[in-house]
Amino acid sequence: MTASVAAGVDELVDRLLEDLPPERTPPQEFLGAQYDRGLAWVHFPTDCGGLGLTPRDQQRVQQRLHAGGAPVAGVKNPIGYGMCAPTIVSHGTDEQKRRYLRPLFTSEEIWCQLFSEPGSGSDVAGLSTRAVLDGDEWVLNGQKVWTTLAHISKFGLLLARTNPDVPKHRGMTAFLIDMTLPGVEVRPLFQITGEAEFNEVFFSDVRMPDAARIGAEGDGWRVAVTTLMNERVSIGGAVTRRGGGPIAEAIRIWKERWSGNTSPQALALRDRLMSSWIRCEVISMTNQRASQQRRSGTPGPEGSVGKLAFAEENQRVYNLCMDLLGNDGMLFPAGYPMIRPDLVGMGSTDPHKMFLRVRANSIEGGTSEVMRNILGERVLGLPGDARSDKDVAWKDVPRS
Ligand SMILES: Cc1cc2nc3c(=O)[nH]c(=O)nc-3n(C[C@H](O)[C@H](O)[C@H](O)COP(=O)(O)OP(=O)(O)OC[C@H]3O[C@@H](n4cnc5c(N)ncnc54)[C@H](O)[C@@H]3O)c2cc1C
Secondary structure, three states: OOHHHHHHHHHHHHHHHHOOOOHHHOHHHHHHHHHHOOOOOOOOOOOHHHOOOOOHHHHHHHHHHHHHHOOOOOOOOHHHHHHHHHHHHHHHOHHHHHHHHHHHHHOOOOOEEEEEEEEEEOHHOOOOOEEEOOOEEEEEEEEOOOOOOOOOOEEEEEEEEOOOEHHHOOOOOEEEEEOOOOEEEEEEOOOOOOOOEEEEEEEEEEEEEEEHHEEEOOHHHHHHHHHHHHEEEEHOOOOOOOEEEEEEHHHHHHHHHOOOOOHHHHHHHHHHHHHHHHHHHHHHHHHHHHHHHHEEEEOOHHHHHHHHHHHHHHHHHHHHHHHHHHHHHHHHOOOOOOOOOOHHHHHHHOOHHHHHHHHHHHOOOOOHHHHHHHHHHOOOOOOOOOOOOOOHHHOOOOOO
């Protein structure tokens, strides 16, 4: 960003904060104005909530908005904000961009991601949910699973098989499905925390107009890659302030319970705390460098590296929190409430709940093993994973 562009963007942010003071403006109204002034995602085109700048410039805007007390976009709609929006911008028609992006940004319409199935998680390209064209409508049948926030979603970004006669990556099509259509059924799946952030979703003869298709027929994999690459950054790409994020919780507990204690146990715990603090700082700085270097919207394999490191360190930090808490670590004050929350649980300040919730970090958004495959193949240039079904028609691949 040149100095004059930076000054122009700063002025836009300041004017937004002045015209709609966050402390007196309902969040949705503020976010709507932020979108209309191109400050939603400054790296998006001008008619899509952006200014045609780079992802790096977005950070500057975020920091200034944050300092001004602005509502944080995407908290209520993390999948819409972090994954569906960049996919719609990259692959959607003008009509789709006009229709979906603004209410997605303001969280008036929540989105979910309908990729994983009981038989296809890591191997998402092997999915079986079928969409068959009937006149100018698609008829959808099948099942998705682990669908975060589907129970409050108005729309979903869906991958379905439209041609079983070609190899798996070539026979899929992506859709923006209205979750209120007849034949869509959402059932809760409870997690180890006692909350059902995610769901099973069943489709029985759901009829979608062809206008719901995003990208060309058979081009679903290309659309999905945009979503998946953004998902990894969305999950693991945070740039936290020094000592912030999960490590802050470990430091807080250390200070409360162990500060001044010089027993061998305390010193051993302190070593773990220091190692984690350093690793958290390295991850944050690595993410910062990756986002500074990103010139276009879609992140590359560096997003997978960040996601892998984030997942492993989060688990390490909350394991440490439990050890710092000693016997109190065995209690779970929140109980198992068996609720269907409106927010994903990563923002909880309860270390007991987070200890349980972060187990999923090494699975959601692609498992750590799959992240290592990407790191090996796309960053280190090592030989690829064995892929025996690559050139075989999807219908001829044996599956259970
Ligand atoms: C909290 C949470 C939220 C989620 N939200 C969503 C969502 O909103 N939408 C959505 O579509 N999905 C969602 N998922 C699903 C998630 O993307 C999948 O669980 C994940 O991709 C793994 O797929 P799987 O569960 O089918 O495991 P599998 O793919 O069956 O993997 C089983 C094991 O085999 C390993 N494995 C598989 N393939 C390889 C390989 N090639 N090399 C090495 N090891 C391998 C895996 O690492 C894993 O350990 C969510 C998952 C969780 C936990």
